[in-house]
Amino acid sequence: MINPSNGMISTSSSAANAQSPGLKTYFKTPEGRYKLHYEKTHPSGLLHYAHGKTVTQVTLANLKDKPAPSTPPAPASSFSASSGVRSAAARLLGAGNGSRALGFVGGNGGSKSLSGSSRIGSLGASSSSTSMINTNFDGKGTYIIFNVGDAIFISDLNSQDKDPIKSIHFSNSNPVCHAFDQDAKDGHDLLVGLNSGDVYSVSLRQQLQDVGKKLVGAHHYNKDGSVNNSRCTSIAWVPGGDGSFVVAHADGNLYVYEKASLHYQQNKDGAGDSSFPVIKDQTQFSVAHARYSKSNPIARWHICQGPINSIAFSTDGTYLATVGRDGILLSLYRLFLTFNSLYELKFFVQSRLSTSFRLFKRTTYLRWKKLLWCAIMLCLENFKGVFDNKVPLNSMDGKYILTGGEDDLVQVWSMEDRKVVAWGEGHNSWVSGVAFDSYWSSPNSDGTGETIMYRFGSVGQDTRLLLWDLEMDEIVVPLRRGPPGGSPTFSTGSQSAHWDNVCPVGTLQPAPSMRDVPKLSPLVAHRIHTEPLSGLIFTQESVLTVCREGHIKIWMRPGFAESPSGNSETLLSTSSKEKPLLSNKIGSSSYRQ
Amino acid sequence: MEISIMAKSISSKLEKALGDQFPEGERYFGLENFGNTCYCNSVLQALYFCVPFREQLLDYYANNKNIGDAEENLLTCLADLFSQKKKTGVIAPKRFVQRLKKQNELFRSYMHQDAHEFLNFLLNELVDILEKEAQSAKSDPETSSPNEKIANGPKNPQPNGIRKEPLVTWVHKNFQGILTNETKCLRCETVTARDETFFDLSLDIEQNSSITSCLKNFSSTETLNAEDKFFCDKCCSLQEAQKRMKIKKPPHILVIHLKRFKYIEQLGRYKKLSYRVVFPLELKLSNTVEDADIEYSLFAVVVHVGSGPNHGHYVSLVKSHNHWLFFDDENVEMIDESAVQTFFGSAQEYSSNTDHGYILFYESLGASNKS
Numbered sequence: 001m002i003n004p005s006n007g008m009i010s011t012s013s014s015a016a017n018a019q020s021p022g023l024k025t026y027f028k029t030p031e032g033r034y035k036l037h038y039e040k041t042h043p044s045g046l047l048h049y050a051h052g053k054t055v056t057q058v059t060l061a062n063l064k065d066k067p068a069p070s071t072p073p074a075p076a077s078s079f080s081a082s083s084g085v086r087s088a089a090a091r092l093l094g095a096g097n098g099s100r101a102l103g104f105v106g107g108n109g110g111s112k113s114l115s116g117s118s119r120i121g122s123l124g125a126s127s128s129s130t131s132m133i134n135t136n137f138d139g140k141g142t143y144i145i146f147n148v149g150d151a152i153f154i155s156d157l158n159s160q161d162k163d164p165i166k167s168i169h170f171s172n173s174n175p176v177c178h179a180f181d182q183d184a185k186d187g188h189d190l191l192v193g194l195n196s197g198d199v200y201s202v203s204l205r206q207q208l209q210d211v212g213k214k215l216v217g218a219h220h221y222n223k224d225g226s227v228n229n230s231r232c233t234s235i236a237w238v239p240g241g242d243g244s245f246v247v248a249h250a251d252g253n254l255y256v257y258e259k260a261s262l263h264y265q266q267n268k269d270g271a272g273d274s275s276f277p278v279i280k281d282q283t284q285f286s287v288a289h290a291r292y293s294k295s296n297p298i299a300r301w302h303i304c305q306g307p308i309n310s311i312a313f314s315t316d317g318t319y320l321a322t323v324g325r326d327g328i329l330l331s332l333y334r335l336f337l338t339f340n341s342l343y344e345l346k347f348f349v350q351s352r353l354s355t356s357f358r359l360f361k362r363t364t365y366l367r368w369k370k371l372l373w374c375a376i377m378l379c380l381e382n383f384k385g386v387f388d389n390k391v392p393l394n395s396m397d398g399k400y401i402l403t404g405g406e407d408d409l410v411q412v413w414s415m416e417d418r419k420v421v422a423w424g425e426g427h428n429s430w431v432s433g434v435a436f437d438s439y440w441s442s443p444n445s446d447g448t449g450e451t452i453m454y455r456f457g458s459v460g461q462d463t464r465l466l467l468w469d470l471e472m473d474e475i476v477v478p479l480r481r482g483p484p485g486g487s488p489t490f491s492t493g494s495q496s497a498h499w500d501n502v503c504p505v506g507t508l509q510p511a512p513s514m515r516d517v518p519k520l521s522p523l524v525a526h527r528i529h530t531e532p533l534s535g536l537i538f539t540q541e542s543v544l545t546v547c548r549e550g551h552i553k554i555w556m557r558p559g560f561a562e563s564p565s566g567n568s569e570t571l572l573s574t575s576s577k578e579k580p581l582l583s584n585k586i587g588s589s590s591y592r593q
Numbered sequence: 594m595e596i597s598i599m600a601k602s603i604s605s606k607l608e609k610a611l612g613d614q615f616p617e618g619e620r621y622f623g624l625e626n627f628g629n630t631c632y633c634n635s636v637l638q639a640l641y642f643c644v645p646f647r648e649q650l651l652d653y654y655a656n657n658k659n660i661g662d663a664e665e666n667l668l669t670c671l672a673d674l675f676s677q678k679k680k681t682g683v684i685a686p687k688r689f690v691q692r693l694k695k696q697n698e699l700f701r702s703y704m705h706q707d708a709h710e711f712l713n714f715l716l717n718e719l720v721d722i723l724e725k726e727a728q729s730a731k732s733d734p735e736t737s738s739p740n741e742k743i744a745n746g747p748k749n750p751q752p753n754g755i756r757k758e759p760l761v762t763w764v765h766k767n768f769q770g771i772l773t774n775e776t777k778c779l780r781c782e783t784v785t786a787r788d789e790t791f792f793d794l795s796l797d798i799e800q801n802s803s804i805t806s807c808l809k810n811f812s813s814t815e816t817l818n819a820e821d822k823f824f825c826d827k828c829c830s831l832q833e834a835q836k837r838m839k840i841k842k843p844p845h846i847l848v849i850h851l852k853r854f855k856y857i858e859q860l861g862r863y864k865k866l867s868y869r870v871v872f873p874l875e876l877k878l879s880n881t882v883e884d885a886d887i888e889y890s891l892f893a894v895v896v897h898v899g900s901g902p903n904h905g906h907y908v909s910l911v912k913s914h915n916h917w918l919f920f921d922d923e924n925v926e927m928i929d930e931s932a933v934q935t936f937f938g939s940a941q942e943y944s945s946n947t948d949h950g951y952i953l954f955y956e957s958l959g960a961s962n963k964s
Contacts, residue, residue: 406873428803429801429803430871461803461869462801462803463940531940
């Protein structure tokens, strides 16, 4: 299983050239090499906006194939017809040469200049690049959405272009979090939360089709922070929630919004905004509903005193997990809130809460208080498959939750047992992103084994990516139990040892302290960026890593590394033709303001 | 004159910012800089907002005013400074700085000084003063010492070579912790444990690491060999050995000094390490001898501003009544808690960011988790 490392230098990787010294363009795992495939970044010169203020987050957006290219996409009502050429234009204009695009628009007298610019775009683009672009955003396409400073950038996941194809600038505040729902019915599929507390919902396709640098067709919520003026920290669509979504804020509040177009008439004056009663006791959990029935948000949950750092839904929408800095036991208890539907929530949240709370008290959660207080990041398995709707090979069954935080540790929580069942030590700084690799399949998994193996990854402010293997028996018996001293049993050097080890050893007793919880050691640990990392995403073909400053790297999985490298050569040849047009220098200067 | 005018504008600004939330009885004043005395001002602010230390200093001062009546020393100067009545504005710590320069020639010049060296000197000086006063109080049978008696009698004063520590003063109670230094001779396998007391922990730092990670390295096992062999008493010779440091008794106030000024042999001089070392607002200390984790809460940071070791500036960040304040000599400003993270350091070597956390002050959150 283990790929023999023969010191082969990966020369085929096209994106590998502009590497920082000391960083490799691949990393090794027992199943083979992950090769750096593409890098995505924002135009330089924006960095100073971001320093220490905003942290880049990444959202993957998969636009579904539309039945016929001639059918105008539903949300883009102002957009008459769509064609590959037009897409190309918008793409090119939105990409490297924003200033030129602006110049053309200006030359057209600011009138509806889409056709004009599209012609120019098509003239400029070589035929090969247009054909490549044709496959994009009017049809199926996967996009990377990321925030840097005062802008949201959109890049094409499957193109080798480093620069984004679209930038959206926010004049009032910095965007800090976003979420995408490919099943959104009314076309508004992208949510953006701002530092000022403001929230927007938009159609991603409509943004891609627009040549401007502003949001188009947006619904604006919590305008100028009228409901809550503290920073948005995390935003999420309610799975199966018919367009409803939740926004977490830095003051410990979480708001539930209803689908805008059904229940909420956009009110330009903000008069439709909700008002909520004053929170009497900041330390207590409370749920309040908006005073006016037709306002949005419809409900406020006060979760904790400090910031809510992250939220995540289980894929079926049953659970909402939150982590906050002073979360302590509150967080854990929140971790298991049911969220079946907003309506049910309205009526049943109180009783459900009290049930969970009793349960909570009876068990040993208090002991886990210490583990959670510093958790800043959380991820729930998305076993439905965010990507291509593909059912992953490994059963991401929603049984476990990963957290990581300011104690440099990664923790695995069992939903059934409602406690930490394993923890991992290996980062040299805070853990900033964790995710299950739902596309990974265990080398031993033929469906007959009694244990389930999970692969997960974590990234940290130590600029490293760590991969972990977690082996779980049906009755939660983790392997690799540390010796009494608590030191790691398996170092990265002896990874093969547990690779073949399927049989669980020992049974996990109710643990009085973390020292008795099985400790994991990372399978691999690689320094992959120069800046502290802020997140990672697993896709079927690759792993995406992103740093705080907004640089994204896409690492191809071992199995996929061969075929895309063939593609990348053709892409390279097209890119060389395209280069004069999409010069990086022009691109970066044009984004300076 | 000028200062009082400036003070007024600062005080009104801060009072306006705090509004009704101005904590009762709390004082936020700037400290005048007498030419490169920011090393002193920044540390004094951190100590002032170390509330148990401040309270015990003022208590002691109030109860012992008569003892050293005629004599002025650093303790009386510090207590004078800390007991001033201004709510906001600017104070000139003139007597304190004069006394400091008199006491130690190191601080006499107008050169840039090391804040950590000053803190170390000050705490040790306070202990000396308290010990002397306790001695004189003891030798004078008429007055009974308000301090704890010397722990004599059953206790052997020198087990395992502990530094003579006859008196536990309130300075000790706040800042002192005990490290145990275990050395295992690799030849005879004898483990020698030696306890050491400390007022602060000086940690080596690495790029893009955390305090937790630095503490882990501090306690990690180190092999003594080659030039650096260990003299084993049993073998009566220099031997290879393994050494590790653990915290035997965590202090109430944990002061962490980041070794940002490092002697680089190739350069033949000191260099400032601008590494990004993240420090949490709540720290869990796990490299202790006992199994229980101790939790600490950050309440002050002394920040070094500048790219080199021999010049620059010191400022401090302080948490008081759940607000964060920024002290830059005379200036006092409120800052958002999220601003603390801008003082972590630079993720890459060449950066315009030169404000780096240098000394961290954590206070224990009380009883540890026994379960």
